[in-house]
Amino acid sequence: MDGVLVQSLDEIVTNNLDQDQLQQFNRIYYGRTDHGELKLKESTPSACKKLNIQIAAYSFDADKEVRPPKLIKIGLIQHAIVLPTNKPINEQREAIFEKVEKIIQIAGSEGVQILCLQETWYMPFFLCTREIKEWEDFAELAHDGPSFHFLSKLATKYNLVIVSPILEKDEAGVWWNTAVVIDADGKYLGKHRKNHLPSVGSFNETTYYSPGNTGHPVFATKFAKIAVNICYGRHHALNWLMFAINGAEVVFNPAATISKFGESFWGIEARSAAAANGYFTCSINRVGTEDFITKGDKKTVSRNYYGSSYITAPNGCRTPGLSKSLDGLLIAQVDLNLNRQVRDKTGYNLTSRLEMYAKELNDTLSKN
Amino acid sequence: MDGVLVQSLDEIVTNNLDQDQLQQFNRIYYGRTDHGELKLKESTPSACKKLNIQIAAYSFDADKEVRPPKLIKIGLIQHAIVLPTNKPINEQREAIFEKVEKIIQIAGSEGVQILCLQETWYMPFFLCTREIKEWEDFAELAHDGPSFHFLSKLATKYNLVIVSPILEKDEAGVWWNTAVVIDADGKYLGKHRKNHLPSVGSFNETTYYSPGNTGHPVFATKFAKIAVNICYGRHHALNWLMFAINGAEVVFNPAATISKFGESFWGIEARSAAAANGYFTCSINRVGTEDFITKGDKKTVSRNYYGSSYITAPNGCRTPGLSKSLDGLLIAQVDLNLNRQVRDKTGYNLTSRLEMYAKELNDTLSKN
Numbered sequence: 001m002d003g004v005l006v007q008s009l010d011e012i013v014t015n016n017l018d019q020d021q022l023q024q025f026n027r028i029y030y031g032r033t034d035h036g037e038l039k040l041k042e043s044t045p046s047a048c049k050k051l052n053i054q055i056a057a058y059s060f061d062a063d064k065e066v067r068p069p070k071l072i073k074i075g076l077i078q079h080a081i082v083l084p085t086n087k088p089i090n091e092q093r094e095a096i097f098e099k100v101e102k103i104i105q106i107a108g109s110e111g112v113q114i115l116c117l118q119e120t121w122y123m124p125f126f127l128c129t130r131e132i133k134e135w136e137d138f139a140e141l142a143h144d145g146p147s148f149h150f151l152s153k154l155a156t157k158y159n160l161v162i163v164s165p166i167l168e169k170d171e172a173g174v175w176w177n178t179a180v181v182i183d184a185d186g187k188y189l190g191k192h193r194k195n196h197l198p199s200v201g202s203f204n205e206t207t208y209y210s211p212g213n214t215g216h217p218v219f220a221t222k223f224a225k226i227a228v229n230i231c232y233g234r235h236h237a238l239n240w241l242m243f244a245i246n247g248a249e250v251v252f253n254p255a256a257t258i259s260k261f262g263e264s265f266w267g268i269e270a271r272s273a274a275a276a277n278g279y280f281t282c283s284i285n286r287v288g289t290e291d292f293i294t295k296g297d298k299k300t301v302s303r304n305y306y307g308s309s310y311i312t313a314p315n316g317c318r319t320p321g322l323s324k325s326l327d328g329l330l331i332a333q334v335d336l337n338l339n340r341q342v343r344d345k346t347g348y349n350l351t352s353r354l355e356m357y358a359k360e361l362n363d364t365l366s367k368n
Numbered sequence: 369m370d371g372v373l374v375q376s377l378d379e380i381v382t383n384n385l386d387q388d389q390l391q392q393f394n395r396i397y398y399g400r401t402d403h404g405e406l407k408l409k410e411s412t413p414s415a416c417k418k419l420n421i422q423i424a425a426y427s428f429d430a431d432k433e434v435r436p437p438k439l440i441k442i443g444l445i446q447h448a449i450v451l452p453t454n455k456p457i458n459e460q461r462e463a464i465f466e467k468v469e470k471i472i473q474i475a476g477s478e479g480v481q482i483l484c485l486q487e488t489w490y491m492p493f494f495l496c497t498r499e500i501k502e503w504e505d506f507a508e509l510a511h512d513g514p515s516f517h518f519l520s521k522l523a524t525k526y527n528l529v530i531v532s533p534i535l536e537k538d539e540a541g542v543w544w545n546t547a548v549v550i551d552a553d554g555k556y557l558g559k560h561r562k563n564h565l566p567s568v569g570s571f572n573e574t575t576y577y578s579p580g581n582t583g584h585p586v587f588a589t590k591f592a593k594i595a596v597n598i599c600y601g602r603h604h605a606l607n608w609l610m611f612a613i614n615g616a617e618v619v620f621n622p623a624a625t626i627s628k629f630g631e632s633f634w635g636i637e638a639r640s641a642a643a644a645n646g647y648f649t650c651s652i653n654r655v656g657t658e659d660f661i662t663k664g665d666k667k668t669v670s671r672n673y674y675g676s677s678y679i680t681a682p683n684g685c686r687t688p689g690l691s692k693s694l695d696g697l698l699i700a701q702v703d704l705n706l707n708r709q710v711r712d713k714t715g716y717n718l719t720s721r722l723e724m725y726a727k728e729l730n731d732t733l734s735k736n
Contacts, residue, residue: 009396016384028377029397031632195724199715211721215728235716237605237644238725245732264399265643265684272640275633276605316633347567348603353579356563357606358729360583364613365726 008308009267010320031317036060038333044110051102053079054328056320057110060280060313062335070336072223074250074280075112077103077121078309079327080288085124089137096122097150103329108158110331113184113223116163116252116282119231120177122147123167124290125256128301130207131294139169142180143188156186161221163228165254168193175209179228179254181219192217194230195239200261205232216242224249224336231255234269234283237276244277245354249336252282259306266308267321275316278343280334284309287325314342376676377635378688399685404428406701412478419470421447422696424688425478428648428681430703438704440591442618442648443480445471445489446677447695448656453492457505464490465518471697476526478699481552481591484531484620484650487599488545490515491535492658493624496669498575499662507537510548511556524554529589531596533622536561543577547596547622549587557587562598563607568629573600584610592617592704599623602637602651605644612645613722617704620650627674634676635689643684646711648702652677655693682710 017025023033038057048055062069082095100117107115119125123138140146151162161184168178168191177194193212197205216239218227227248233239234253243251253270257263266283274281286305293300308321311332322328343349385393391401406425416423430437450463468485475483487493491506508514519530529552536546536559545562561580565573584607586595595616601607602621611619621638625631634651642649654673661668676689679700690696711717 009393012385012389012393013381016389017380021380021384025377025380028632028635195721196719199718200713211719215724232719235644235714236720237609238720238722241605242725242728245728262643262684264396265640267396268636268640268684269643272633272636275630275637276603316630316636345568346603350567351564351579351600352604352606353563354606354729355733356583357610358726358733360610360613361722361726361729365723 008321008324030320031313031315035320038331041110044106047106048329052327053103054323054326055106055331056322056328057331057333058311058319059333060317060335060338062338062341065337065341067337071333072114072336073110073112073331073333074282074311075107075110075115076282076284076309076311076330077107077115077117077328078284078287078307078322078330079103079118079121080286081124081290085126085290085292089135092124093122093138093146099327101154103327104154104158104160107329107331108154108160112158112160112331114161114163114221114226114250116254116284117165118284118286119165119254119256120167121165121254124292125286125303126292127205127208128203128303129292129294130202131296132208134295136169139167139175141171142166142168142178142191148180148182148188151182152186152188155182155184159184161223161226163226163252163254165228165230176212177205177209177230179230179252181221181226181228184222189219189221190217192228192230194233196233196236198232216246218243218246218248226250226252229253231257234273237273240273240277244279248279249339250280250282252284254284256286256305258303263306263308266306267310267318271312271316271318274312274314276348278314278339278346278348280314280339281312283311287323287327314339376689376692398688399681399683403688406699409478412474415474416697420695421471422691422694423474423699424690424696425699425701426679426687427701428685428703428706430706430709433705433709435705439701440482440704441478441480441699441701442650442679443475443478443483444650444652444677444679444698445475445483445485445696446652446655446675446690447471447486447489448654449492449658453494453658453660457503460492461490461506461514467695469522471695472522472526472528475697475699476522476528480526480528480699482529482531482589482594482618484622484652485533486652486654487533487622487624488535489533489622492660493654493671494660495573495576496571496671497660497662498570499664500576502663504537507535507543509539510534510536510546510559516548516550516556519550520554520556523550523552527552529591529594531594531620531622533596533598544580545573545577545598547598547620549589549594549596552590557589558585560585560596560598562601564601564604566600584614586611586614586616594618594620597621599625602641605641608641608645612647616647617707618648618650621652623651623653624673625653626671631674631676634674635678635686639680639684639686642680642682644716646682646707646714646716648682648707649680651679655691655695682707
């Protein structure tokens with residue numbers, strides 16, 4: 001059963017249910033009967049069509065309250081690589097830069113204020129090859145590499161916070177899987193290194209780098225307090241929790257994940273985390289197929305990504321997913337007041353009993 | 369939009385998609401293209417029809433391996449109260465006993481080995497009334513109350529482990545929301561008291577009892593190591609995690625939850641927990657409407673439960689939900705070897721970094 005037979009789960013459902021059934025389905029599956037579609041500028045759909053990218057935009061409102069609304073506009077970009085993976089590294093990167101710049105331009109013109117790209121967004125996800133030397137020129141300094149300089153200009157131009165997941169090579173030459181946060185003035189604001197590294201069958205990221213040593217930082221950007229839970233970290237509930245404890249209002253989950261591993265969890269993990277922690281979560285996955293011919297044994301390794309990027313509000317309502325195969329830009333206008341409103345309603349913070357869990361975890365660890 | 373308009377989400381989808389579409393939908397939404405339906409005894413469907421209860425049965429297999437399969441059969445019962453809530457308490461309880469006994473008889477004849485009932489299963493969920501005195505005769509000793517003696521006999525008769533969520537009154541007269549575990553020989557094996565108590569709007573269980581003081585026990589029953597995450601505890605990821613750390617193979621989530629609060633999370637929280645922790649989760653919710661007229665202000669309080677009980681395997685595959693409105697028995701034959709197989713594949717245990725989280729939680733708590 002191949003994941004690319006349909007564009008998305010949403011398409012199957014939307015095309016086959018009548019209006020009443022669809023409302024029932026949406027109420028349970030998405031958390032609200034309609035998706036709160038957001039109006040785009042008149043020129044946007046045709047600009048997207050020209051670039052062959054999907055665009056979708058939704059809003060998540062909060063109740064009116066004493067405080068003014070805290071509206072921000074979030075954007076997520078999912079995209080395929082452009083050139084074959086055996087082309088020179090500079091060319092591969094430049095081709096992706098060129099495509100992504102056009103998508104960021106649309107995001108900027110739509111007034112997006114915080115944008116997140118997919119995991120190691122400017123390169124193929126070559127980690128499945130288990131080769132290092134052939135690819136090392138994709139690794140770069142977090143605050144002074146090609147992708148930082150490229151995005152810093154666009155951040156300034158569009159008054160845009162950008163989360164840029166990269167392959168980092170630090171000053172000592174050590175690699176990390178890192179998300180760089182660039183503030184809306186184009187300045188480097190900080191970085192977070194991936195806390196949990198997959199070790200799944202023969203796919204083992206510890207071949208390349210170590211688990212992150214940056215804890216759970218929350219970045220006070222111009223528009224919101226944000227954090228980044230990189231890819232496989234979404235499987236760890238404590239990773240999500242610590243970002244909440246540290247004050248995140250929006251947590252991004254840039255990923256590179258294939259159907260075989262867990263497409264059926266994709267729609268529930270980040271959504272469960274949003275509801276449990278009372279913040280917005282933003283899930284971004286790659287699209288397209290990436291083929292590699294390994295140098296040593298000349299084996300072909302192929303990985304197909306299923307896109308389906310989506311955004312979840314703290315009340316568990318989520319947007320439909322982007323396409324499973326197309327490049328896309330997903331926009332959501334969100335009122336951050338919703339975080340507090342939901343937390344006050346659910347009482348999860350009030351009832352979290354963290355002291356009990358800290359003690360039980362300490363006891364467990366001291367026994368092993 | 370009323371939750372009782374349809375029997376279930378599954379019904380809408382199954383009746384409207386063609387075979388290919390349904391397979392795509394199931395693959396993503398349920399985690400597998402078909403539901404692995406389990407054959408029932410020939411007499412069972414008609415027996416269920418006579419009692420007007422829904423029956424559904426599925427299996428979750430594991431790969432063949434060196435060890436023999438560890439097959440167990442789990443049963444969940446969801447049911448409505450029988451008599452109006454203003455009838456004498458003994459009569460209300462006896463009427464529920466009578467109905468549930470017939471369902472347990474079917475479970476027994478189908479070879480169910482571990483059965484779990486819904487939260488405070490032998491009474492209406494009167495906690496919404498905020499009255500105490502009027503209802504106190506529903507509270508009972510964990511190891512020596514009417515429900516224990518009733519179920520102990522059935523456990524012995526059918527060689528059946530039973531998880532019995534009750535309203536406990538301990539020997540000092542203090543109330544607790546408790547799950548009693550009765551082993552297959554009919555003996556009291558132990559109890560777990562609800563760790564997290566909802567405090568949602570005017571619905572506040574702390575009016576009645578305190579957060580549980582029994583930690584995260586795992587019960588080595590005759591057939592499997594089990595734990596109980598009672599109702600609202602499902603919103604707390606650490607609650608699920610500690611049961612995993614303590615060795616649970618199956619975690620039951622007996623609940624009494626209404627549509628308004630979080631029907632859209634119901635299908636994702638326990639499922640996310642199963643995938644994150646590598647064990648089976650079993651979600652049970654009440655059905656039907658319970659009306660109360662409070663003695664003081666003569667206000668009518670009404671609560672409608674949406675059923676939708678379901679079971680999730682450690683790989684995130686789940687069964688369809690039971691009906692939103694009918695009494696029902698859900699059976700699953702599961703191979704517990706799947707827990708270890710999935711954990712070995714996903715590597716979540718290997719990559720959990722509990723030391724880091726214990727330290728970060730300690731640091732957080734010492735700052736507050």
